[in-house]
Amino acid sequence: xxxxxxxxxxxxxxxxxxxxxxxxxxxxxxxxxxxxxxxxxxxxxxxxxxxxxxxxxxxxxxxxxxxxxxxxxxxxxxxxxxxxxxxxxxxxxxxxxxxxxxxxxxx
Numbered sequence: 565x566x567x568x569x570x571x572x573x574x575x576x577x578x579x580x581x582x583x584x585x586x587x588x589x590x591x592x593x594x595x596x597x598x599x600x601x602x603x604x605x606x607x608x609x610x611x612x613x614x615x616x617x618x619x620x621x622x623x624x625x626x627x628x629x630x631x632x633x634x635x636x637x638x639x640x641x642x643x644x645x646x647x648x649x650x651x652x653x654x655x656x657x658x659x660x661x662x663x664x665x666x667x668x669x670x671x
Contacts, residue, residue, distance in 0.1 A: 576651075578611050617637040625641065648670075
């Protein structure tokens, strides 16, 4: 199984950072009802969270939106990957990313 296939079966969590930013933009336009809906979604328990900075917003990295996140406090990177038998976000010491079309490590 390639990493890309694994990601289709195990999609990464939603990025709360982007939802917060959209809510801020809607609030600036005076759309308070839509803002509240987005804020609830942004704070949902299943959203991507930084293990190093609790409460910090995570954003999908623009150059690798499939599985890479960046923390607003860092900046440091987190990769959605398989650890043991569970998918989870892992902080990266170096920006060495596995090939999306290569074999999925640990499978």
